[in-house]
Each structure stands twice: as C-alpha cells, then as structure tokens.
Amino acid sequence: MATVEARQVRKTFGEVRAVDGVDLVTREGEFLVLLGPSGCGKTTLLRMIAGLEAPTSGEILIGGRIVNDLPPRARKIAMVFQSYALYPHMTVFKNIAFPLKAQGVPKTEIPKKVAWATGLFGIGHLLERKPRELSGGERQRVALARAVVREPAVFLLDEPLSNLDAKLRTSARDELQQFQRRIGITTIYVTHDQIEAMGLGDRIAVMQGGRVRQLGTPAEVYGEPADTFVAGFLGSPPMNIVEAAADCLVGFRPEHFLPREAHDGSGTLVALGFRVTRVEYLGADRLLYGVLEDKFPDAKVIARLPSTVALTYEGGRRYAFAVPEKELKFFHRATGLRTAPRPV
Numbered sequence: 001m002a003t004v005e006a007r008q009v010r011k012t013f014g015e016v017r018a019v020d021g022v023d024l025v026t027r028e029g030e031f032l033v034l035l036g037p038s039g040c041g042k043t044t045l046l047r048m049i050a051g052l053e054a055p056t057s058g059e060i061l062i063g064g065r066i067v068n069d070l071p072p073r074a075r076k077i078a079m080v081f082q083s084y085a086l087y088p089h090m091t092v093f094k095n096i097a098f099p100l101k102a103q104g105v106p107k108t109e110i111p112k113k114v115a116w117a118t119g120l121f122g123i124g125h126l127l128e129r130k131p132r133e134l135s136g137g138e139r140q141r142v143a144l145a146r147a148v149v150r151e152p153a154v155f156l157l158d159e160p161l162s163n164l165d166a167k168l169r170t171s172a173r174d175e176l177q178q179f180q181r182r183i184g185i186t187t188i189y190v191t192h193d194q195i196e197a198m199g200l201g202d203r204i205a206v207m208q209g210g211r212v213r214q215l216g217t218p219a220e221v222y223g224e225p226a227d228t229f230v231a232g233f234l235g236s237p238p239m240n241i242v243e244a245a246a247d248c249l250v251g252f253r254p255e256h257f258l259p260r261e262a263h264d265g266s267g268t269l270v271a272l273g274f275r276v277t278r279v280e281y282l283g284a285d286r287l288l289y290g291v292l293e294d295k296f297p298d299a300k301v302i303a304r305l306p307s308t309v310a311l312t313y314e315g316g317r318r319y320a321f322a323v324p325e326k327e328l329k330f331f332h333r334a335t336g337l338r339t340a341p342r343p344v
C-alpha cells in the first residue's frame, strides 16, 4: 500500500492550463474521488499520477518517493479507464492472466492469482468465456480483476462505471466499494457524477479550472462548501444563493428551506416569504420553484419538501417559509469564498 501526493503540479497544453497548481495528499488505503465538471483537469491529473503524462512543473510522489522520472510500469499502480479494452480473442482467464505473464510471474503461480482476483469480483464462473459472451457489468468486473491481479499499491480509476446502465452502476458502485474496503488499497477515482462521488469517496477533491477548490469528506464538501462553486456544484438542485448585501452572498440548501410549521422548533429560524410559481413532483420529494419576498425580493430559489410534509400548494400564492439560521452559509461576493456568518 502507498499514499499518493501531488506537489504544486501543473500541466499546460499550449495556452490551456489543464492542471493549475494542485497540492493533494491521499491517506493510506483511502478512497479519494476527483470530482468536477468536464474539462476541469481531473483526467490530466490522474494521467500524471499514472505516468502517462509528464507534469509541466511540480512533483508526483507515490509511497513518499518522487516518481516523475519513473515510467508507468515502475509506479506500482493499476488503472481502469472508461473504455477498458479487454482482448476480444482471449478468454476471461487469459485476459486476467495477461499482465502476470507480461511481468514474468511463474506459470504455476498464475492460476492462484487469477482465482484471487476473480474471487474479489465474483466472476470465478466466467473464466472460459470470451468478452463478447459477457454482459457490460461482467466485462467491467473482468477489467477491474485484470487491473488488481498484479496487487498494485495504488488503484487509479477514470469513470470506470460510465458505460453501465443506471441500475448496474448502482450495484457496481457497491461492489467496487466493498472490494476497496476489503483489500484497503489506496484508490483515486475520477468522476463528474456527484452521486457517485458522495457515495464512494472517503474524501472528495472538488476541482474546477485545473484547481482543487475543496478537499473534504462528503459531509464537509456538501455541508460546509468552501466557495460558491462547490456550493453550486454539489446537490441536486444545488444550494440556493442570493444576494445578502453589496459584498455578500448567502446560501441555503433546498432541503432546509421549509414551511415554518415543518421545522422542528429547535434553534433560531430565519423567516422568509416565498411565492411559489411551480411545483414538481418527484415521488419521494416535491420541488417548489418560486421567488423570495421581503428580505431578498425576487430572488429565485427552490425548496425541497419530503412527501411526508403534507401540505397543499397553489401556484402563485405566498407562503411563510423559514431556514434554520445555522444552515445559512455566507460567501464573499467578489471572490466567492466562504466568509463569517452575519445577521440577515
């Protein structure tokens, strides 16, 4: 096992600053997710850790050792990408055994190692099949087994589940997490899907424009966003952000913005008049779209009400809503960075 560290890592492609000064240290055995919108530099950062791309400047360390000059093979890493290519003419067994053969592992050892790797992913019964005889989910498990069979110190995954349908993704996510916990291998996982990031990560590095905006546990990045980008990127719908003063923005999550009577009465509430313009039924929840009145006139916001809150809404009417004061997050308007709470 090993930790991965990036020190002031930069990568430019001509004019494009793909990665713009990233500092990052994983913990031993951690599942770290790089999360961000398309083009934020997550794949480039992962490829530099893997050794497939050389940093323009900065250092990459694996297990405390600078690896900038080491080729991918020598870095003790395994990678699985979105387009994991299995060898179509080889059986599952041969596909998984291939990296062992290439590494010169003795022939008698190979079946044992393949059995271990396939056991981890529950695909021991598929050894004689060819890739075309497998489902998408099975193929993906074969790719993962092939990646771990060499017992790498670090596991690098770039959107490995994005070729699966929604249902398979959920179960594959669960399997992947169980597997990672079982063998405790330091894992870096790239995704633009916040649900995946929140569900899988011990910590999440939220990236934008080649930089890490915030590194924290799922609860930290969701509950205590460091800036307006993180606040707006996480959560569906995202945090409501309205202008509180000339230099200050205030944010609150749609699930904390509830009718006054739906709050449990503990803690101070900030009352907000809410004119509802549209209601969306989502089964377990309802989304109420509308505008604030009084304090923040005409600011567009969204409320998320669990279906267990039994209230009837008419579009266009004004309702007495409230947010717990402790759930208000303040941001500096010009920089977008979090600032201290202030009275509203």
Ligand code: ATP
Residues within 6 Å of the ligand: 013, 016, 017, 018, 019, 036, 037, 038, 039, 040, 041, 042, 043, 044, 045, 192
């Ligand atoms: P996605 O989720 O779409 O894969 P990403 O966050 O992984 O996005 P990167 O692939 O790391 O983003 O790309 C970061 C930026 O660098 C983008 O603007 C991209 O166009 C640019 N870029 C990446 N690779 C190259 C390259 N080989 N040559 C030129 N520009 C590149």
